[in-house]
Amino acid sequence: MEQEEIVLGSHVSMASPDFYLGSVKTALSWGENGFMFYTGAPQNTRRLPVSSLKIEEGRALLREHHIPDKNILVHAPYIINLANLVKPSVRELALSFLKEELERVAAFSVPHLVLHPGSSLGEEKGKAIQAIAEGLDEVLEESSSSVTILLETMAGKGSEVGSSFEEIAAIISSSRHQDRLACCLDTCHIHDAGYREDDIDSILEEFDAKIGLSRLKAIHLNDSKNPRASHKDRHENIGYGGIGFATLYRYVHHPKLLAIPKYLETPYVGEKAPYAKEIEMLRSGKYIENWKDTL
Ligand SMILES: [Zn+2]
Secondary structure (H helix, E strand, O other), X not given: OOOOOOXXXXXXXXXXXXXXXXXXXXXXXXXXXXXXXXXXXXXXXOOOOHHHOOHHHHHHHHHHOOOOHHHEEEEOOOOOOOOOOOOHHHHHHHHHHHHHHHHHHHHOOOOEEEEOOEEOOOOOHHXXXXXXXXXXXXXXXXXXXXXXXXXEOOXXXXXXXXXXXXXXXXXXHHOOOHHHEEEEEEHHHHHHHOOOOOOHHHHHXXXXXXXXXXXXXXXXXXEEOOOOOOOOOOEEOOOOOOOOHHHHHHHHHOHHHOOOOEEEOOXXXXXXXXXXXXXXXXXXXXXXXOHHHHO
């Protein structure tokens, strides 16, 4: 049997006039066999009707390249905060947006939506975790889709919830819909949260003990601009940060992670997208010193 190819892609924008078709074309041009996108601007919740987003054209192009829909991931806007107990009206808006977002994700035939769990905004962590789990239950109960929500591991910036595997596990175990919840591990975030991200075997052992490896559905593969445990969350290009190429390469090719799709969210270099180069190096293992200068 032919070995399945490692799924490696990046964040790709979705813009007028080609929308999803354009996203697929861009991802293919960077040598990607999967990608992640926002259904609109990441910083707001305004969304166009899915019928205008050239979804079928994009999916047809994916099929032409033998890329299954499951290689694609949607990222929810980062302003969504299910733990906002300070302003209930804001939380209500987040809930109604997420309900609609699940339907949108389903319209793309994408199986997973990645979500930042939320920020406690000075409230007790335990209360925030309950609020997130209750919010997720409400959203999942009112959705006709079968989309799974991936809770992302966070750097612990400000009052972020989800900067430890325990907190992610606590959200999942507080939910009535654990079958619809899973996890996305971000290498920059766990590094910034204080984990020894370079000891992958120990990371996976701990992840398995606390959350369960079967719930690991995606990896955000990023280097970090800051030292370990800085709680900053600033992504850096592959090989230029505190994690380094060797470790990130090992995440891509680790035997226990071969089936998990990986997505880069590294910064542009000036106007230029770094992804084709980063992906080529991460596939081949051949790192080019100062590769940014060659873009
Ligand atoms: Zn994220």
